Amino acid sequence: MTKTSGTAGTEPAVSFTGAVKRFGAVRAVDGIGLDIARGETVALLGRNGAGKSTTIALLLGLDEPDEGAVRLFGAAPDAALRAGRVGAMLQEGRAVPRVTVRELVTFVARRYPDPMPVADALRLAGVTDLADRRVDRLSGGQTQRVRFAVALAGDPELVVLDEPTAALDVEARHAFWASMRAYARRGHTVLFSTHYLEEADAHADRIVVIDHGRIVADGSGESIKRSAGGHLVAFDLAGRSTEGLSLLPGVVSVEVRGDRARLRTDDSDATVVALAAMGAIRRLEVAPASLEDAFLALTSEPAAPAADIPADAPADVPLKESVR
Known part of the structure; x- marks a missing residue:
């Protein structure tokens, strides 16, 4: 089988159709439908336990959906992986002792057909x-870049990166994204998850937000910011009542922190004019809403009780979480 097998160029790189994955009473993936076109760079965002890791496991054939289907280039995930069409850089992994970077990448490359x-x-x-250099004597940032080289060894058309810059310093993160952009410019497809929202905003053509196993937003960073x-x-409230703030023109939501009100609005000019009429302009x-603001607005619903989570569920199932 070669990388151009099947009806090359017609199917999306990634396709989820009504995918469901259960762990006991928990639906870690709850009916996801998602297509990623060839050549797109897509960020997958969600809180701890939102379903990101389970979604990636289904995509890579590490697990199978209980309902629905997952296809890569129109084929089952394991077939696409065997053909060398998919490379992956996952969170877990340890350095291989006593081998050099070149030896490791060469070994992995030989496992692929092309x-x-x-x-x-x-x-x-x-x-x-x-x-x-020996792989087990590299810094954390260097090791991450080597793992990226391993993911590229099969010359994949799609590369999947699960939290690729976790625990990296600023310089190492910049170096990693420069490498990723060089790969994407070759016309390849990139899907990455990250808890650094500014990275998603800066490097993704499209952002998909998952919460409670469902897609709650899908679009460009700008469109997601506007939607929230x-x-x-x-x-400053300066002792004023907050009554009526939610009814002002353009206001989507109201948050009060101490004596300061924060209004999320889709028409800031109209909101400011109305506030001025009230004299509430101290x-x-x-400021433009950030992706973090939009993310928090989209994923603010309380999580399911931890007691419903089976002990053998994957790490991303528990929903007692901080924002990632």
């Missing part, structure tokens, strides 16, 4: 200068 030249994988991942109220208007501040 691998990328090792020199190209090293260059794209930004680790050419580390080629003769495009601007924030903040001002320390007025107007």
Whole structure:
């Protein structure tokens, strides 16, 4: 089987159709329908326990849906993986002792039918200068870039990155994303999950937000920000009542922190004019809503009780969580 088998170029790179995965009473993935076109760079966002890791496990054939279907390039995930069409960089993994970076990438490349030249994988991942270093003697940031080189070794058309910059310092994160963009510019498809929302905003063509196993938003960073109220208007209450703030023009939601009100609005001009008419303009501040603001608005519903979670469920199922 080759990477161009089947009706190449017609099917999406990734297709979920009504995918459901249960762990006891918990539906970790709850009817997801999602298509990712070839050449897209897509960020997958969600709180701890939202269903991201289970979704990625289904995509990579590490688990099977209880209902629905998952297809990669029109084929079952295991077939696409065997053909070398998919590379993955997962959160878990440990350094292989006593082998060099070049030896490791070469070994992995030989497992694929039509691998990328090792020199190209090293260059794209930004680790050419580390080629003769032992893998178990690298820093955390260097190890992550080597793992990216391993994911590229089969010359995949789709690469899946699960929290690729977790625990990296700022310099290492910048180096990693430079490598990822070089790969994407070759026309390949990238799906990555991250808890660094600014990375999703900066590097993804499209953002998919999952909460309680369902897709709650799907679009560009700008469209998702607009859907949750495009601007924030903040001002000091100075003892004033908050009554009526939610009825002001454009206001989507109201939040009060101490003596300061924060209004999420899709028409900041109209909101400010109305506030001025009320005389409520002390320390007025107007700013575009961030992706974090939109994310919190989309995923603020309380989680399911932890008692419903089976002991052998994957790590992303418990929903007693902080925002990622």
